[in-house]
Amino acid sequence: MGEWLTRRLWLVWCVVGGIVAAIYPLLTLTEPVTEAATTLSRGRLVVLAVSSLIAPLLLLGQGLARAEHLDRLAVGVVVGVLFVLVVVRMAGLVGKVQSQADQLSELAMRDDLTGLPNRPCWRS
Structure with missing residues (x-):
C-alpha cells in the first residue's frame, strides 16, 4: 500500500510540476524584456557548489x-x-574573463591615441 501511494504521489508531483513549468513562461510573455545579469556572483557559485556536492555527500554518508x-x-x-x-x-577563470570583458568595453569607448571618448561612447 505504501509503495502504491508513493508512486501515485510522485506521478502527481511530476504532472503538476510539468504543468507549472509549461504555463508560467506563457504568463510572462507580455512583460518587457530586461537585460539579465550574466555575472557569476558568489551566491550563484555557492548554489552551484552545494547542488553539485549532493552526490558525493550522499556517498560519504553511505560510506560512514x-x-x-x-x-x-x-x-x-x-x-x-x-x-x-x-x-x-572556475571562479578564478570566470572572474578573469569578466574583468577582461569590462576592460575591453572600456577600451572600445575611448580613442587609443588621445584617450578621448569616441563615436560609440557618444551614441550610448
Missing part, C-alpha cells in the same frame, strides 16, 4: 554508515575535494 564499504568513503572524499578544486579554479 557502513564501515565494511570503505571504498565509498574514499571515493566520496576524493570526488568532493576534486569538485571543490574545480569550482575554485
Whole structure:
C-alpha cells in the first residue's frame, strides 16, 4: 500500500510540476524584456557548489554508515575535494574573463591615441 501511494504521489508531483513549468513562461510573455545579469556572483557559485556536492555527500554518508564499504568513503572524499578544486579554479577563470570583458568595453569607448571618448561612447 505504501509503495502504491508513493508512486501515485510522485506521478502527481511530476504532472503538476510539468504543468507549472509549461504555463508560467506563457504568463510572462507580455512583460518587457530586461537585460539579465550574466555575472557569476558568489551566491550563484555557492548554489552551484552545494547542488553539485549532493552526490558525493550522499556517498560519504553511505560510506560512514557502513564501515565494511570503505571504498565509498574514499571515493566520496576524493570526488568532493576534486569538485571543490574545480569550482575554485572556475571562479578564478570566470572572474578573469569578466574583468577582461569590462576592460575591453572600456577600451572600445575611448580613442587609443588621445584617450578621448569616441563615436560609440557618444551614441550610448
